Amino acid sequence: MKRPQAVGDLQLGERYINMHYMFLCSVAGTDLFRFFVSYDFACQWQLNLWGRMAKYKDATLTLDGEGRFFAFLVPKFHLPAHIEACNLKYSFRLTRDVGQTDDEAPERFRRDTIDDHFNDWNHKKIIALGYTLRRKIEATVPEMVKTRRALQDMNESMAPEVLAKWVAMADRWEENIANPNPFETIRKDQHVAQVRPELAAEAAEREELGMEDEGGGEGGHAHNGAHRDGLAAMSLQLEDRHCGKILPSASQCSGARDDETRARQAGGRAIPGLPVSGTALWLPSAIAREAVPGKREVFVQKTVFKHEYRLRVGQASEALHEIRRLLLVRTHLYKSKDTHSRGVRANMRSNDKIAALNEQIKRAAATYRAAHQTLESLGRKVGQNKWSWSLHELKEDDVRGLSSSPIPRPGAEGQGGQEEEEEGEER
Incomplete structure (x- = not known):
């Protein structure tokens, strides 16, 4: 869906002041209490969001965060370009309650006659919701079975105590991301x-x-x-x-000494000898x-x-x-x-x-x-x-x-x- 007041022109790139304005206009006054906020640069953009909101001193651009939950993430297509820390902290794949969301949909529409297109988009999405969900379920269920088999094979290949330790570590990390991350290579x-x-x-x-x-x-x-x-x-x-060749043996070393003898006898003239790749x-x-x-x-x-x-x-x-x-x-x-x-x-x-x-x-x-x-x-x-x-x-x-x-x-x-x-x- 395209939320009301959530679209605007960017006169000079994606400046944070523009993105703050569109985001706050969209969510201010809402009754929602759980937000998964996705943006290509969420790792940087969200750092000073609340501080800047306080500086605006505008009731229409103010969101009361009490009793609300915010998770800032980066869309799946853009995340691989970020550093490892971002891939761990802002990943949809490692976040609970988001399913297989990729959140790239906002970048898949045209700008022509925006209001009419958005209304048409939302209408068609509602009408086709049953068909879309069925099609996705039919494609997902075989993958789910295959993934469960792979998970079972992996679990059976590990010692039970190691598996239990890792699962407990993952549960603690999901409850509080300040705990050690089980997906990070130590x-x-x-x-x-x-x-x-x-x-x-x-x-x-x-x-x-x-x-x-x-x-x-x-x-x-x-x-x-x-x-x-x-x-x-x-x-x-x-x-x-x-060139991937095996290093010469001691017998080839004696050949090198013979080559030096021939060089002295030839008075320094060029003579055939061992190639560079044949030197031990x-x-x-x-x-x-x-x-x-x-x-x-x-x-x-x-x-x-x-x-x-x-x-x-x-x-x-x-x-x-x-x-x-x-x-x-x-x-x-x-x-x-x-x-x-x-x-x-x-x-x-x-x-x-x-x-x-x-x-x-x-x-x-x-x-x-x-x-x-x-x-x-x-x-x-x-x-x-x-x-x-x-x-x-x-x-x-x-x-x-x-x-x-x-x-x-x-x-x-x-x-x-x-x-x-x-x-x-x-x-």
């Missing part, structure tokens, strides 16, 4: 970008204490004033540029991996192992985060393809996008598995195995759909066999 995994400044700060602190001397101390410089933690971080970047990056983990029992080992300080260990944890966490993000994008592409793609050309474009996304998932999975394997050897060196509880082995089922075999379309739920899978992939 533990933030550190990525390489966060680990590097920490290592640099620690190195600077050791320098001030005189512990960062050349070739000694707890840290020590590696070469020309460069810190070892900085070299380890740069080595990880070089490793990423190795002798990170501490590689040295530990190539160590042969009973033979002399290259001495590496434990601190250096710890530096790479922390960087590898960040690298694995970053790759895991990227895999999760890409899997969500792929699910969206599958649903979009199944719903909107019609004809050969549209399906080919959709398949190309999904194939490119699968390649990105493969690369991220390979990065995670390499970091996970490296952490196994580094964990023994530094005496740290705490990573194992949060960074588990990545199985093929975790990133299923990477193979060239037909992929079931979302919602098939494994029914119908191979024929339905192939049909869904063609569509």
